[in-house]
Amino acid sequence: MPEGVDPLAKCFKSAVSLVESRWQQAGLRPRRLDARQLATYRGRSAEIGWRFDCDFSDCRRRLDVLVTAAFPFAPAQVALVDRPSFLTWPHVERDGVLCLVPDHATFPIDDPYAGIAELLEMTFDLIEALIRGERNGDFRSEFLTYWHHAGRGQARTILSLIEPAPPSRIVRIWEGARRTIIADNDDTLRDWLRNFAPTIPAGELRFKSGLLVWIDVVPLPSEYPCSAKDVYDIAARAGVADHLDELAREMRQRLIVMLGAGTDNGPALVTTVVNRPKIVRGSDPLLAGFRPSRVPEKVLQARLFGGNAADRTSVERIDPTWVHGRDRDPRISSLRGATVAVLGCGSVGGPVAMTLARAGVGKLILVDKQTLTGANVGRHPLGVGSIGAAKTSELAKRIRSDLPHIKVECHNSLVQDLLLGADCPLAGVDLIVSALGDWPSESLLDEWQSALTRRLPIVYGWTEPHAAAGHAIVVFGSTDRLRDGLDATGSPHLIATRWIHETRSYEPACGAAFDPYGPVELGFITSMVAQTALDALLGQAASATHRIWLARRTFIEAAGGTWSDELRAIAPEALDGATMIERRWSRTAKDLAA
Structure with missing residues (x-):
C-alpha cells in the first residue's frame, strides 16, 4: 500500500476495514487473495482482493472482489474466476473481470460496503442471465467492443471515410506506413490526403480497391471470420462474391474486406484482411502448376480463399457525420x-x-x-x-x-x-x-x-x-x-x-x-x-x-x-x-x- 499521501492511505485502510467488518457481521468469510492471485489481474492495479465461493443455478463458481489503492473513491471490480472460454459470454473480460456498469456510473464513497454489495447483486443477476443465454444480444448491440477483443493478425490503424450504410460495394484504399485510409471514391481519398499530409509525393497517392460487405445480422463472436474462406462465405451470403473474385485476380499481398452492419446503437464498421499465401523458396502457392496469367479462376479462388487465417482489425470512423456528433447531430x-x-x-x-x-x-x-x-x-x-x-x-x-x-x-x-x-x-x-x-x-x-x-x-x-x-x-x-x-x-x-x-x-x-x-x-x-x-x-x-x-x-x-x-x-x-x-x-x- 503506498504511503506517500497519508490521508488517502487512511481512507483506503478505513474503507477496507469497514467492508470486512460488515462481511463478518453478515456471516461471510471471503478469503484474501495472495500476491500470486492478485497478479492474474495485471494491469488492474488491484491492491487487495477477496474470493467468494458462490452457488449459481448451474454450479458453484468463485468470484473475486478487487479494489485499488484509490478505493473507496474508485469503485471495486468483480471478476468471475470459473468461467467459460473468452467471448462465450458478453461482459466478461479476458481476465474474468465483469463489465457491470458504464464508465460514468458512480457509487457512494461514504458507504463503501453499500457500493460493493450493489456490485455483487449486479453480478449475480448478470451471471444467472448469462447461464440462461439471455444476454447474447449484447454481443450484437456492442459489436465493436467484442470485435476489438477478438482482433488477430498484424496490428494496423485503419481509418474510414466511407458512408456507413448499404449497399455492399467496392471501396478505394490508400495504404501508408502507419495507417490505412478507406473512402468511397478516389476524389474523397485524394482530397483528404492532400489536406492531412500535403508533403506526400503525387507518385505515392496510389489507390487500390477493397470491398465493403453490408450484412443483415451482426455476427456473434463464434461467427466471426477466422479464415479467408469464412470471409468469402460472408461475401457470398451478401451476394457480392463476384466482387471478391474480381479483386482476387489482382493477386495483391493483402485484400481488405470491410464488414458493415446496423446495430441498436447505430452502424458499425470492422475490417478483415485476407493475406496472400506466402511464397516459400520461390514457390508461389497461388500459381503452383500454372503460368501467372493461366491460373483458372476457381483454382485461384480456392487457393486465396482457403483455410489460411484472416486478420480481424478494428476501424476508426473519421467520416464527417461521426467526427461531428457521432451520427447524432441533426445539424x-x-x-x-x-x-x-x-x-x-x-x-x-x-x-x-x-x-x-x-x-x-x-x-x-x-x-x-x-x-x-x-x-x-x-x-x-x-x-x-x-x-x-x-x-x-x-x-x-x-x-x-x-x-x-x-x-x-x-x-x-x-x-x-x-x-x-x-x-x-x-x-x-x-x-x-x-x-x-x-x-x-x-x-x-x-x-x-x-x-x-x-x-x-x-x-x-x-x-x-x-x-x-x-x-x-x-x-x-x-x-x-x-x-x-x-x-x-x-x-x-x-x-x-x-x-x-x-x-x-x-x-x-x-x-x-x-x-x-x-x-x-x-x-x-x-x-x-x-x-x-x-x-x-x-x-x-x-x-x-x-x-x-x-x-x-x-x-x-x-x-x-x-x-x-x-x-x-x-x-x-x-x-x-x-x-x-x-x-x-x-x-x-x-x-x-x-
Missing part, C-alpha cells in the same frame, strides 16, 4: 454543405474559424492580411511555430491537418481588395463572420451587403476592453444594416462597460495599440460569436439580433470598470454578469430600451 447535413467566410483571423476570428470547422461547416474562406507575431500567440490557436507566417495560411494548415475533410480557402489580402475586385469570393458564401474590428473595412462590407440582390447573413463580433463584454450581431441586409447601431465614426450606441482610466495599451512600436485581455475571458466571447454564426446559418437567429456577453461584475470592478448607464437601463437583471443578453440591434441611442 450536420446542413453544415456540411455550407460555406462560411471569416474576415479577420486574429484573437477573435481565429478561434471562431477553428470552432466552426469543428462544428462541421464544410468549407471556410479565411481572409486576413496580417502575419502572426509573438504577441498574438497567447490568445490565438496558432503557436510560436507560425510566427512570421500569414495567419490565414497557417490557420488553413491547422484546420486541414486536424480535420482533413474540411475545405479551406485562404486569402492573404485586405478585405477591401476582395470586395472591390471583379470576382469577389465572398459573393457565393452562405455566411460571413467579420472579426475585423475595423470601421473602414466593416463600413465598406456593410455597404457591399446592402447592394446584394440576395439575403446574405453577416455576423459581426468584437470585444470591449479586458474582454469584460463582447458583442455579436446578425445582419441580413435589406432593411437591417450594421450602421443602424453605430454612430458616424463606427462607435456603438450601446457600450456595456465604462472605464475610469484609458484601457488601450501600446507596444514600443509605431501605432501598435492593443487591448489587454487573456484567452480565458476571451473564450466566452468567441464561443458566443461562433454560436451566433451557427444559429444564423441554420435559420435560428433573426436579422438584427444583438447578443452581448457580460463577464462577472467582480472581474470588471477588479479591472477598474463598471457597467454603463445604458446597460443598467436595458438589463437591470443582468448586472451580476456571467450571462448573455439578447436584444434588437438599435438604430439610435433613443431605441436602446426598446
Whole structure:
C-alpha cells in the first residue's frame, strides 16, 4: 500500500476495514487473495482482493472482489474466476473481470460496503442471465467492443471515410506506413490526403480497391471470420462474391474486406484482411502448376480463399457525420454543405474559424492580411511555430491537418481588395463572420451587403476592453444594416462597460495599440460569436439580433470598470454578469430600451 499521501492511505485502510467488518457481521468469510492471485489481474492495479465461493443455478463458481489503492473513491471490480472460454459470454473480460456498469456510473464513497454489495447483486443477476443465454444480444448491440477483443493478425490503424450504410460495394484504399485510409471514391481519398499530409509525393497517392460487405445480422463472436474462406462465405451470403473474385485476380499481398452492419446503437464498421499465401523458396502457392496469367479462376479462388487465417482489425470512423456528433447531430447535413467566410483571423476570428470547422461547416474562406507575431500567440490557436507566417495560411494548415475533410480557402489580402475586385469570393458564401474590428473595412462590407440582390447573413463580433463584454450581431441586409447601431465614426450606441482610466495599451512600436485581455475571458466571447454564426446559418437567429456577453461584475470592478448607464437601463437583471443578453440591434441611442 503506498504511503506517500497519508490521508488517502487512511481512507483506503478505513474503507477496507469497514467492508470486512460488515462481511463478518453478515456471516461471510471471503478469503484474501495472495500476491500470486492478485497478479492474474495485471494491469488492474488491484491492491487487495477477496474470493467468494458462490452457488449459481448451474454450479458453484468463485468470484473475486478487487479494489485499488484509490478505493473507496474508485469503485471495486468483480471478476468471475470459473468461467467459460473468452467471448462465450458478453461482459466478461479476458481476465474474468465483469463489465457491470458504464464508465460514468458512480457509487457512494461514504458507504463503501453499500457500493460493493450493489456490485455483487449486479453480478449475480448478470451471471444467472448469462447461464440462461439471455444476454447474447449484447454481443450484437456492442459489436465493436467484442470485435476489438477478438482482433488477430498484424496490428494496423485503419481509418474510414466511407458512408456507413448499404449497399455492399467496392471501396478505394490508400495504404501508408502507419495507417490505412478507406473512402468511397478516389476524389474523397485524394482530397483528404492532400489536406492531412500535403508533403506526400503525387507518385505515392496510389489507390487500390477493397470491398465493403453490408450484412443483415451482426455476427456473434463464434461467427466471426477466422479464415479467408469464412470471409468469402460472408461475401457470398451478401451476394457480392463476384466482387471478391474480381479483386482476387489482382493477386495483391493483402485484400481488405470491410464488414458493415446496423446495430441498436447505430452502424458499425470492422475490417478483415485476407493475406496472400506466402511464397516459400520461390514457390508461389497461388500459381503452383500454372503460368501467372493461366491460373483458372476457381483454382485461384480456392487457393486465396482457403483455410489460411484472416486478420480481424478494428476501424476508426473519421467520416464527417461521426467526427461531428457521432451520427447524432441533426445539424450536420446542413453544415456540411455550407460555406462560411471569416474576415479577420486574429484573437477573435481565429478561434471562431477553428470552432466552426469543428462544428462541421464544410468549407471556410479565411481572409486576413496580417502575419502572426509573438504577441498574438497567447490568445490565438496558432503557436510560436507560425510566427512570421500569414495567419490565414497557417490557420488553413491547422484546420486541414486536424480535420482533413474540411475545405479551406485562404486569402492573404485586405478585405477591401476582395470586395472591390471583379470576382469577389465572398459573393457565393452562405455566411460571413467579420472579426475585423475595423470601421473602414466593416463600413465598406456593410455597404457591399446592402447592394446584394440576395439575403446574405453577416455576423459581426468584437470585444470591449479586458474582454469584460463582447458583442455579436446578425445582419441580413435589406432593411437591417450594421450602421443602424453605430454612430458616424463606427462607435456603438450601446457600450456595456465604462472605464475610469484609458484601457488601450501600446507596444514600443509605431501605432501598435492593443487591448489587454487573456484567452480565458476571451473564450466566452468567441464561443458566443461562433454560436451566433451557427444559429444564423441554420435559420435560428433573426436579422438584427444583438447578443452581448457580460463577464462577472467582480472581474470588471477588479479591472477598474463598471457597467454603463445604458446597460443598467436595458438589463437591470443582468448586472451580476456571467450571462448573455439578447436584444434588437438599435438604430439610435433613443431605441436602446426598446
